[in-house]
Structures are given as structure tokens and as C-alpha cells.
Ligand code: NOJ
């Protein structure tokens with residue numbers, strides 16, 4: 001695979017556990033992904049994929065608790081299965097990005113077993129250990145993102161260890177140079193296997209305050225429970241002095257190879273500072289040629305044309321200016337977009353996502369309009385958060401891919417690890433393939449247009465006012481090609497004025513628009529997004 005990541009249009013994000021089971025254990029696996037490559041490359045037309053973790057893991061956080069960075073978990077197959085997947089993907093000219101979890105391991109990782117065995121073990125300092133605080137409790141006030149304190153007391157050596165997530169996910173200590181070398185060696189090893197890139201998990205905690213000072217109180221927080229995460233401003237347990245230095249060291253490994261890319265998982269925090277300055281810091285101070293961040297605001301922004309338009313402009317033309325812009329509408333940690341905002345808006349956002357510069361990411365199942373799963377309390381598998389109920393669990397966005405209308409939707413021959421959504425009889429890839437107004441047909445059109453018109457991937461991005469404050473509009477331009485994207489945020493029609501006479505290429509809406517002749521003053525239907533070409 002020698003083409004650059006800047007030539008890639010779309011990245012499909014797979015949650016391996018839920019994509020395709022091939023050995024009848026109800027759990028998706030790597031051979032399952034291989035068996036669906038034709039769907040990805042021929043039916044949908046994407047040119048890269050990102051796989052959530054498939055490494056050896058006790059699955060307390062379904063693979064984000066890694067026990068061995070260089071082995072495939074038996075739930076998902078073998079290293080040979082992965083190599084076969086990689087070869088088959090490359091044969092179809094698709095790139096493969098894997099998930100790298102640099103800031104914590106599983107407590108079952110050999111390093112942690114050694115580290116906890118004695119205070120003078122050589123691996124002791126791979127993690128953060130501290131004596132109890134003056135009151136005999138936790139060494140400081142840091143909180144875990146999975147709830148409660150981020151310190152767990154370990155009887156064997158009488159000290160506490162640090163974990164920004166579950167106690168089964170002890171934090172690695174990046175201030176230790178041998179640990180940093182282990183991690184960069186691991187990245188190098190996967191690149192040597194032919195992997196094209198890495199999505200890098202939860203980067204904010206890679207560097208911490210060296211004195212482990214308390215996080216300051218958040219004066220704006222009025223929650224009731226004292227251990228709620230928002231109680232503090234997290235500028236000591238995260239974003240330490242070596243934040244971008246360590247990310248640079250990690251992504252420097254890309255430079256030893258050709259065409260390797262890292263995408264950091266990074267949610268800027270409005271308590272720390274301006275969102276776009278934070279995106280910019282990571283892009284500018286790391287390695288913009290090989291590393292960038294996801295733009296998370298298509299998920300988090302309020303439904304507001306101007307706010308989102310400003311955000312896009314600042315990210316594209318300032319924060320990620322020299323880096324690869326990366327856009328997504330969801331992931332395995334966020335409720336499904338159709339459940340969040342409804343189908344019409346999700347269609348408009350699909351058009352927006354696929355007409356922005358750089359890389360557009362599609363979370364598996366969003367291309368067919370999958371909705372949040374429906375679970376009973378006993379069906380919940382994710383134990384990540386204390387706030388985990390059958391209505392809030394991340395399992396909702398992780399239910400099995402809906403391939404067809406059969407009882408198990410061809411995901412598996414047995415009862416799957418999470419229940420299949422009962423709407424799979426109508427919302428499934430096979431049924432939608434033969435329906436020109438389906439979500440899948442919209443996605444196929446958009447993916448195809450993105451390939452056909454490189455202006456969408458690499459053209460400039462300029463915001464426009466087209467006569468209505470409810471319409472987010474921008475021009476994309478490359479050489480003598482100009483296209484216009486307009487998104488109507490109102491549930492009323494909007495008359496708009498394009499800067500020149502255009503032809504219409506695609507609309508987000510179900511009913512195909514009447515084939516208009518070339519025009520400059522179209523009317524957008526409620527919540528409609530459309531793409532025009534000059
Ligand atoms: C972010 C991942 O996306 C999420 O699924 C995981 O639980 C945490 N990081 C901890 O690794």
C-alpha cells in the first residue's frame with residue numbers, strides 16, 4: 001500500500017465484536033471482517049478501515065484493557081487471521097488502521113503483574129505507585145473517568161496505583177523512558193507487520209502533573225454527588241508538561257516508514273481552554289504530516305448552523321491546517337446518530353460528513369441508519385461506568401451489524417453477545433441495497449461522489465452566507481472545480497442564493513429532488529442538505 005493517507009476518502013470504523021461472527025460463538029471476529037471486505041470495498045466503496053482493539057484482553061473494557069499488545073485475543077482469532085485480513089484488504093487497495101491504547105494496560109498485563117509484585121521490581125515504575133495520603137486514603141483527589149477515585153490500594157506492597165479509567169486498567173507511566181521505548185517498539189512492530197496506521201486512544205492522560213497535585217475545584221459545577229467528574233477541572237491529572245512531547249515521540253515512529261498515519265482520540269475540554277486552540281496545539285506541536293485528531297464537534301455541537309459552521313472553519317482553516325482533517329458522526333462510545341438527532345438530521349449530517357476535507361469516518365451500521373439497541377438490564381455487558389444502565393450503556397451503540405432481515409441477521413448462527421435490534425427486519429444492508437431512497441443508498445452515492453470529485457477531499461473550504469441564517473453553507477474549490485454544500489438546519493423550507501449558477505448533485509432526502517435545470521436560487525426543503533457543482 002503505497003498511496004498516501006491524503007488520498008484516502010473514507011475510513012470505516014469497525015467494532016470487531018459486533019461485525020461478523022464466523023465460528024458460532026456469538027462474537028464477531030477477524031475472519032468475519034475478512035468475509036465482509038467486498039461489502040466494504042464494492043458495495044459501500046470505502047477505502048480504509050479502523051478496527052477497535054482485538055488484542056489479548058480480559059475484556060473488562062472490551063479490548064481497551066490490553067493484556068498483550070502483540071497478540072490477538074482468542075475471541076477474535078489469531079495473528080494469522082489478522083495477517084490474512086491485512087493482505088485481503090491491501091489486495092482491494094484498502095488501508096487498515098488498528099487501535100493503540102498507550103495510556104493504560106489491563107491489570108492482567110505481564111508488566112503490571114510484575115509491577116505490583118514488589119516495590120523494587122524493575123517494572124514498578126512502568127505504572128504510578130504512591131503511598132497513601134496523610135489521612136491514609138488516596139494520594140490525591142484525582143477521579144477516574146469510570147467513576148470514583150482514580151487510586152486503588154494494593155495490599156501486597158501497601159501502596160496505591162493510579163488508573164484514569166477502571167481499576168482493571170492501571171495507567172502507564174510515560175515519564176519512564178524504558179516504558180516509552182516499549183511502546184514505540186510496539187508501534188514499530190505493528191508497522192512492520194504492514195499495518196497502515198493507528199487510532200490512538202485517550203491521549204489526554206499521557207502526561208500528568210509531575211507532583212501529582214490535586215485537580216482544582218470547578219467553580220461552575222453544581223452537581224450533587226461529591227465524586228462526580230465535573231466537580232474538578234482536570235488540568236493536573238491530564239495535559240501534563242510532556243503532553244505533546246510524548247505524542248510526538250510516539251508518532252515519530254511513522255516517519256521510519258512510508259505512508260503511516262496516527263489519528264488521536266481527543267475531546268478538547270472547555271474547562272481547559274478554547275476548543276480550537278487545543279486541537280491546534282495537538283496538530284501543530286506533534287507531527288502534522290503524520291498525526292492528527294478527530295474533529296468531535298459533529299457529535300457534540302448543538303444543532304445550530306452558525307455554531308457548527310464556525311467550528312468547522314476554525315478546525316479546518318486553523319486548528320488542523322497542516323494536518324489531515326478527520327470527521328466522524330459517532331463511535332463506539334456515543335449514542336447512535338439516528339437515535340440522537342433523528343433520521344432526517346442524520347441524513348443531512350451524512351452529506352456534511354462526506355463533503356468535508358480530509359478523511360470522513362463512518363461508524364459501522366450508521367450507513368444503514370442503525371439505532372441504539374434496546375436492552376434489558378440483564379443484557380448489559382459494558383461495566384465501564386457507574387452510571388451504566390440499560391438506557392445509558394455504551395452497549396446501545398455496539399449491537400450486531402444488521403446484514404439482513406433473517407432472525408440473527410446473518411451476524412451469527414447463535415445468540416449474539418448483545419441482542420440484535422428488532423428493527424433489523426427493515427433496517428438492514430440487504431433490504432436497503434435495493435431501495436434507492438434508503439440510508440445505505442444515500443451513503444453509497446456520497447461515497448462515490450467523494451471519490452469522483454477530489455475537490456471534496458482536498459479542495460479549499462470557505463464558508464458562505466447564502467441568504468438564510470438557518471443554512472450552513474460552504475464552497476469547496478480546487479483548480480477550476482467549485483462545489484457548494486448547503487445544510488438547512490430549520491424545519492421550514494429556505495430559499496437560498498448560491499454565488500453562481502449550479503447543477504445539483506445529491507440531496508440528503510429520501511425523495512429524489514426533481515431534476516432541476518441549472519440554477520442559482522434553489523429552495524431547500526426542511527432539514528435538507530445538498531451538494532451543488534458549478
Ligand atoms: C476511549 C475508548 O474509545 C473507550 O471505549 C475506552 O473505554 C476508553 N478510551 C478507555 O480506553
Ligand code: CA
Pocket residue numbers: 020021022023024025026027028029075
Ligand atoms: Ca466468533
